[in-house]
């Protein structure tokens with residue numbers, strides 16, 4: 001169709017993981033464990049729920065473009081409000097970055113099979129999209145630095161990385177940064193920051209600021225607010241001022257702001273989520289490895305499992321769906337032989353392990369490859 005530019009016509013849309021209701025209907029199962037979208041299995045923070053109930057009566061008013069949340073985040077992280085942006089999920093801020101900073105001849109550079117949300121957004125802009133391969137499922141920062149050209153405008157790095165769950169360290173990032181010209185904007189996507197934060201080698205980007213780095217974080221993961229759509233970013237005030245020009249005027253919604261502000265204060269909930277996740281990573285990792293699967297060591301709230309073939313990955317996904325366990329096949333990311341499994345409640349994790357065991361599938365006949373902790 002002449003109306004549609006070729007890069008949109010050829011774009012594969014973002015496909016969200018399957019919903020619990022959809023799987024219940026399609027497979028006739030009662031109990032469903034949704035381990036496909038890296039959500040918080042504890043539900044939303046109770047403090048966030050109270051704040052939403054408290055503020056429901058204000059739905060007739062337009063929200064203030066994220067100002068309340070920006071002020072609260074600035075206070076929390078000891079920044080000026082001019083250095084903070086809030087939006088309807090970090091996806092929305094990413095979309096703004098692409099609109100605000102890319103010109104037609106610019107290039108985007110990232111790892112192969114980067115977070116699918118970023119892939120779709122960047123490709124929808126119709127600019128050159130270049131990637132370098134993973135090294136042992138880690139971002140290869142050296143190769144990325146070497147791949148920068150005069151046209152490179154944005155480098156996207158997710159740390160921890162989705163879908164691999166691995167991190168790059170502060171030393172690795174510092175070395176990489178020395179090779180990045182100032183005219184290149186680095187997106188440091190820290191959607192899973194809270195899960196990795198305790199690792200002393202993890203570079204919490206809040207502790208050092210560069211003028212050409214924008215950090216993105218979200219309330220969708222540890223804070224359990226994925227359904228409300230609220231995320232935030234930190235950067236130099238000039239970058240934020242330009243992003244604010246292209247942001248949709250009223251996002252995030254008033255209720256999203258209320259919930260996010262309350263959730264920030266609920267550190268007890270965050271602690272419980274971290275404990276549950278650490279237990280889940282251990283149990284799922286140990287059990288699958290014992291069965292002979294290859295499990296990439298993760299610093300996030302999910303693990304990636306490379307299988308011997310795309311067919312094996314597809315077949316295990318389907319077998320588990322029939323039993324009510326939803327995991328994420330990674331074909332859309334560009335890794336059709338890999339699966340991603342989020343940690344769930346203890347019961348969800350047990351259900352996953354039992355159902356995988358019942359399928360009798362063994363992943364790597366030739367032995368188990370376990371990646372060293374990064």
Ligand SMILES: Cc1ncc(COP(=O)(O)O)c(C=O)c1O
Nearest residue numbers: 089090091115162191218220231
């Ligand atoms: C690396 C990464 N960035 C961003 C997001 C999206 O976050 P949000 O819900 O804030 O748009 C996700 C969600 O899965 C993610 O994995």
